Amino acid sequence: MKLFRTLAIACLVVSLITPAAAADPEYQIVDGEPAADGAYPWMAAFLFDGGQGCGASVIAPQWILTAAHCVLDDRGQPAVSVDQVSFAVDTTNWTEGGQVLTAAEIIAHPSYDPLTTNNDVALVRTNEAAQVTPVALAGTGEAALEAPPTVARVIGYGALGTDREGSEQLLQVDVDVRDDAVCAPFWPQWEDLTMLCAGNPTEDSADPGRDSCQGDSGGPLFVERDSGPVQIGIVSYGGECGVGSPGVYAQVSTFRQWIDGIVGGQVQPDQPDPGPAGEQPDGAAADPLRVGGDDPVANAIAMSQLIFQGDASFGVLAASANFPDALGGSALASYHGPLLYVDAAGQLGPATLAEFQRTVPAGGVIYILGGVAAVSAEAEQQLIADGFEVVRLGGSGRQETARLVAEEVIATVNGGEVPPFDSVIVAYEGNWPDAVAVGQISAWFGIPVLLTPTDTLGGPAAEYLSTYQPTTVMVLGGDAVIGQAVRDEIEAITGPDTLIELQGPSRIATSADITVFNRYELFPLNAEIFEFSGEPITEPEVVLAVNLRRDDAFAHVLAASQVVGNVGGVFAPLEGDGSAVEQSVLDSICGLDAEVIAIGSTSLVADAALAPLQAASAGQGCAAG
Structure with missing residues (x-):
């Protein structure tokens, strides 16, 4: 991510995409296991020119939720066009089966900051309607889901660990949601309002703990309820996978007004977020x-x-x-x-x-x-x-x-x-x-x-x-x-x-x-x-x-x-x-x-x-x- 600005004189491009290879026999997302067939039909493999690069989730028949850094470059510029983007849903192997959705419109959060990765949220409207039940999203009154002692689940096709290959098989791992005070010291760009973190890191690179990793970006962090899964986070950023620090996720509840407004047509892509994320100061007014x-x-x-x-x-x-x-x-x-x-x-x-x-x-x-x-x-x-x-x-x-x-x-x-x-x-x-x-x-x-x-x-x-x-x-x-x-x-x-x-x-x-x-x-x-x-x-x-x-x-x-x-x-x-x-x-x-x-x-x-x-x-x- 963040490396898509191109020199006009040199045409040197670094792609967002590293196509996933065959799954490791240990099936680590990091330190996870394969998802059961049919368990998460609303999970979407975000495909760039046919190769898996990010994760996403179906939140309405023609709407996909993902991370802004999956669609924008290091300057906040569009990094992919609609004709490059598709999604594989209703499958546990992104290379086969399921339904393929193509992109009609890509909308990144208007306040996304490519330096700090703040407001790391994007929506993609699809040409086709997904033939799956969308995942529910956490609302503003569900703060308890976003704090300890919540145990959440993250799923994805990303790397099996730092400097390792990705997976064709959908993998899952359960992670502990951490308190903001635990997460903030690891990341100078941390924002309590818009971010949450989860994971069970170790201090040993040879034996990483439970975490998401590169290629899982944009995918869902969710909790299981009797009524079904509720997505509370979007995979955003982190350090060495499963080592040292928990992973960071965009906090879904903070962005519900913007998400609902875009999907429902009450908010236009060029309008600010009507919710709390839109009230954050930026530029010179932002806290140093x-x-x-x-x-x-x-x-x-x-x-x-x-x-x-x-x-x-x-x-x-x-x-x-x-x-x-x-x-x-x-x-x-x-x-x-x-x-x-x-x-x-x-x-x-x-x-x-x-x-x-x-x-x-x-x-x-x-x-x-x-x-x-x-x-x-x-x-x-x-x-x-x-x-x-x-x-x-x-x-x-x-x-x-x-x-x-x-x-x-x-x-x-x-x-x-x-x-x-x-x-x-x-x-x-x-x-x-x-x-x-x-x-x-x-x-x-x-x-x-x-x-x-x-x-x-x-x-x-x-x-x-x-x-x-x-x-x-x-x-x-x-x-x-x-x-x-x-x-x-x-x-x-x-x-x-x-x-x-x-x-x-x-x-x-x-x-x-x-x-x-x-x-x-x-x-x-x-x-x-x-x-x-x-x-x-x-x-x-x-x-x-x-x-x-x-x-x-x-x-x-x-x-x-x-x-x-x-x-x-x-x-x-x-x-x-x-x-x-x-x-x-x-x-x-x-x-x-x-x-x-x-x-x-x-x-x-x-x-x-x-x-x-x-x-x-x-x-x-x-x-x-």
């Missing part, structure tokens, strides 16, 4: 979200879990304690896969490996940035032993590594074509703030980052410029980091009037200048670069508050590039203890009306910084842009 803590390795995992809920194209592994080889990672990971870290000793931790297993398909590629001094040979062997294909991009030094990464960005992210705007970014090799601050551009657009010393253009950068002859070169920082001689050397290679200088008197001011350029010059051109299946995105949607001063902060900001790379956003950099916000930063986001997200713990981004950022995003306390 905080992602991660103080550990960069764990923070990178937390951001990956926030963004990637389905198969990624590949993964990127970098050093968390040494910045030089990692700086090109924002453009390479872009919106295609997680950017994760080894620890300070260069070793691959079990949680990081588990996150790669969750997001990158078996046999997929993991790029390692830098040599064995940055990411150990042992870490590489662990990945290989786990079945991944490892590609190490490591040169004789940081400049050469950056060039190798840049060429891979062209080959992989841009499909062998020139990067957007026929551009490249040149940053100072001796420090990290400028190179990570530009991640808001390099990650979203897939523009490579080269490194150079201050006084003369580095050889690898010169070689890249000579080979590819970009017509736009973004140079980061003033003369103190990239001298005039370097600028002159660049123009001698690429020609006059090819430089765009993004700089300020400090790292904070340079970052603010990058934000202004991104917001006003680049984002309005999105429709020329990307193919949008809905309305073109012309403004960033999130403001990420990041610490640009603390010595170890580079890893937190670099990992945050996977957030802006997927949903589109800008960085709001903070100095010192992360409490003071400079006026140039407030002005750069003025009136954006975007949600504010704090990256890392309060020692990186203080709570005191969030209110002025919210106000500026709402157009207050700043000069209009």
Whole structure:
């Protein structure tokens, strides 16, 4: 899921669909069993171009209930068309028997947030009437069903566990509904109003507990009553299947007014939800979200879990304690896969490996940035032993590594074509703030980052410029980091009037200048670069508050590039203890009306910084842009 925006110049597409394979003999949904024939005729296998990708349920003769993330991409754009979608109902094997329904109309919840997966609900009107009795839906007066000690059942055709195949056989498993207070600490995006969680996780990846998994998304969580089943949840998101944390479900009762209104014709698809979900604040008015803590390795995992809920194209592994080889990672990971870290000793931790297993398909590629001094040979062997294909991009030094990464960005992210705007970014090799601050551009657009010393253009950068002859070169920082001689050397290679200088008197001011350029010059051109299946995105949607001063902060900001790379956003950099916000930063986001997200713990981004950022995003306390 969330990976369907396409480069118009490269036509690189990552599908929502991973067709299910034959069922494992242990019949795990995770840790479940086969459903009896005829037990759940209202269960729908959501088929994309004939392959099973999500679950769903029949709630009226011509209406199917599923998850919004099954029909929308990472930008909230339509990810599938009606002619691609069908449903298999009244069967316990999606490949045979039953009734096939085709889609006539797809309606996602109007307040669905692709970043937080909030309001993860969608309806599909079908051409044919289902010849089954629809499942009943929980109402607003049935809160007791959505809390302990309720034991609910989840059914689906999804993966049998993290990094495992799906099932042709319909599987079922009983799970305990958990209290909101239990679920909230696992997920920074948790919303009591719209979400519930259920599951019986273990702490052992080799022995997962009872849970839903990838491919079950959109399917039903329900309870059995004497009168029949009542659906209380829709499979939405989670971490490693059956391990660590319960799974998260959209809470059906919250959306009953919208569902009933759409099905009954009283609410139109372009109208807001008339129920409680429609009253939630959004944009700058939304409560700031905080992602991660103080550990960069764990923070990178937390951001990956926030963004990637389905198969990624590949993964990127970098050093968390040494910045030089990692700086090109924002453009390479872009919106295609997680950017994760080894620890300070260069070793691959079990949680990081588990996150790669969750997001990158078996046999997929993991790029390692830098040599064995940055990411150990042992870490590489662990990945290989786990079945991944490892590609190490490591040169004789940081400049050469950056060039190798840049060429891979062209080959992989841009499909062998020139990067957007026929551009490249040149940053100072001796420090990290400028190179990570530009991640808001390099990650979203897939523009490579080269490194150079201050006084003369580095050889690898010169070689890249000579080979590819970009017509736009973004140079980061003033003369103190990239001298005039370097600028002159660049123009001698690429020609006059090819430089765009993004700089300020400090790292904070340079970052603010990058934000202004991104917001006003680049984002309005999105429709020329990307193919949008809905309305073109012309403004960033999130403001990420990041610490640009603390010595170890580079890893937190670099990992945050996977957030802006997927949903589109800008960085709001903070100095010192992360409490003071400079006026140039407030002005750069003025009136954006975007949600504010704090990256890392309060020692990186203080709570005191969030209110002025919210106000500026709402157009207050700043000069209009």
